[in-house]
Amino acid sequence: MQNRLKTRIMLNDWGVCQERSCLLCGNADEDKKHLFFDCDYSRKFIASISAWLDVPEALFDIDTSWKRWGEVIQDPIKKKVCYAALAAIVYQIWFARNKAFWLKVIIHPRVVCKMIRAEIVQRSRQLINCNWKRRHCQWLYNLQVYVYN
Template structure:
């Protein structure tokens, strides 16, 4: 990579003047951030600068997550992945959070009204949502009594040996989470609660259309027939 020069000086040794432009300040800010991450400015003195080398020096070795494979499953619809990821990190704005913010008058579940609406309650301790989960698992032909978003994919990984079916199951669970969250938003803001049958039908249509459009001609006849028969 060519060395970057700013006003005739190597940018690694460049000191940012107060009158510097926004772009120059951002470049220099990134330089200082790299030095702080490596606890040393010694990389400034190297004759050639390599983005790859600096990246390898500053990156930290994070622990492997158990959920990444099924959250970022290629067959899942992107917005389904995002909502599932938000759920995993407990970042969904459930009524317990909204109540603390002063947005809602109470923190009770929008579906059953019998418990505080937390992520754990919605997925899937709530009676309404548990019924939806049972219908979803029955549609997929999965015989498990697990009701945890983290445990169901783990069970699928251990009990389903066919990779395509496993990815379809992951996509369906992600779609189920999205449908519940979408229905919950309708219940909170529109005061309208969807039927279990309606949620499941919407999920089935979304999942099949997504998988057929993504897989295309790469999908074998056997897998296609199995998917369409669901």
């Protein structure tokens, strides 16, 4: 991220909005670090998606998460799926934040997690090819089963 997201701190500095607090939790000023990985709201589904993918959950920072997940996950196919999940997490946090900003609606983290899981399984199923081994297909199937439970 190149600090281009229009967070409330940035909007406040420009005189566009008066509030600086996070739209999702209200506990801190809304900057990219808080919004994506320190916010209580965001932490709930980061922890949930990490557990779903069996990636050890730590205090991820947006700028180091890609590297950390890449080090933890050795299998190249699982690594691609996990990177897609991390991208989906970032996208859905920003989507939820904008919903809160424009529509004054906060999406429940459980709903966001379900959307992320369904999206990742759907996209991963499209990637299945001859390089996938049976264990990869079984892993994806197990992920899929958890999406709808």
